[in-house]
Amino acid sequence: MLAKQYRAFKSTLDERGIVFSFSGYLSEGILYSLGDALRQKMALEDTDVTTIKKVFSVFVEQSQNIIRYSADKVQGNLGKTVELSSGMVTIGSENGRFFIVCGNIILEDDMEKLRGRLETLRGMGKDEIKAYYKEQLREPPDEGSRGATIGLIEIARRASDPIEFDFDRIDADRHFFCLKVSI
């Protein structure tokens, strides 16, 4: 039963072309290790340097967004301050392209602002995104954003197709947020 259950679980992931999937509490250390394995896997498959860079960059920005903004966090002191943020990062391939999906819980109060930013980016062409990135690089950071604006633009810039995103309401105060990028 045990093996059957988990085999079915793994088969579902494999059928969706998923190469790596992480769900749970993310830290910078996990980000590093997953990122390293991801680059090695792509290099072993003779993926070209530019594609490896793009996939890695989107992976880092998405993971760091979860670490910074997930509304599901545990904090405490274990000799030093430790903060762990819960979320999901999934990397796979479909139709000859890589895709990276991140998911995490966000608060109702932050949702409209995030949706607005993502809609703006989805409506932009390649050259517009590049110009917007250059403009934001020269701007002081938004109050409380910890660099979110430039991170999302970087993600959109590396995407081969317009970014896909969605929000699934959990309750009055929270949504599950998902962002998918194809490269």
Add this chain to the structure above:
Amino acid sequence: MENLTIAASERSPEVNFDVAAGVLQIKGESYPEDASSVFGPIFTALQDYLAQADGNGLKVDFELIYFNSSSAKALMNMFQMLENAKGTDIVVNWQFMADDETMKEFGEDFSEDLSHVTFNLVAVS
């Protein structure tokens, strides 16, 4: 002032600032969650150097493979600082692997606002 030497870590670059020679080297990758932890000490050292450069020039050699968006913002701030140091001759060598479009494009983006700083894009294979 003293030389600045920081060893690379998993997510931060190697930094060598040879004050007597006027050469700053930044090498490797930069994607810490908090970019100020990497760039704060470099900014402080640069400010000190530029304040007492007294006619000596500055050469900055970049050999970066990858950096995240918050490091990109810190790099932009660094270039603005260099551009504003009108009294010092500054040369930046932006080295990138010839097949790496991303790092080449970043070099082009950063060099756009610079007129006082000499910015060289250096492709290596």
